[in-house]
Amino acid sequence: MAASGRVAGLRDIVIDTHRPAALARFWASALDDYEIAPYDDEELARSRAMGIDSPEDDPGVMLLRVDGAGPRIFLTFFPEPKTMKNRVHVDVTGDHTTLPTLGAVVVADHDDHVILADPEGNEFRVFP
Structure with missing residues (x-):
C-alpha cells in the first residue's frame, strides 16, 4: 500500500464506441465541465503519420475537464456492438x-x- 494509504487513483473513464468523434461530441455537449482535447499541429502530424487524415476518423478521442482536474474521458474505437447491459455506468x-x-x-x-x-x-x- 502507498504511504498515503491509497492504492490507486482514477485516471480515465474509457468508453468503447463505433464512432469516437461523434460520441465525444455528445459527451462534451452533455457535460458542462468537459471539452474535446484540442488537436494541435503535433497531434495532427502524429495522426497523419498513422494514416488518419481527419480528427473525425481518430480511433481515440479524449475529453478533458476544463479546469484541468480529472478524470479524463477517453472514447476509443471498438468494432463489436454493445450486446448487453453496461457493467459500468x-x-x-x-x-x-x-x-x-x-x-x-x-x-x-x-x-x-x-x-x-x-x-x-x-x-x-x-x-x-
Whole structure:
C-alpha cells in the first residue's frame, strides 16, 4: 500500500464506441465541465503519420475537464456492438430533459433519477 494509504487513483473513464468523434461530441455537449482535447499541429502530424487524415476518423478521442482536474474521458474505437447491459455506468447531475435533444434516449424514469442511453446505447443515470 502507498504511504498515503491509497492504492490507486482514477485516471480515465474509457468508453468503447463505433464512432469516437461523434460520441465525444455528445459527451462534451452533455457535460458542462468537459471539452474535446484540442488537436494541435503535433497531434495532427502524429495522426497523419498513422494514416488518419481527419480528427473525425481518430480511433481515440479524449475529453478533458476544463479546469484541468480529472478524470479524463477517453472514447476509443471498438468494432463489436454493445450486446448487453453496461457493467459500468456514469452517474451525472443535471436536467435530464435537455439530453434527448443531444441524441440521448430515456430508458426509465425513477423517483430519484432517470436512466438514459447515449447515442450508442450506453446507459447512464441523471440525478436532479
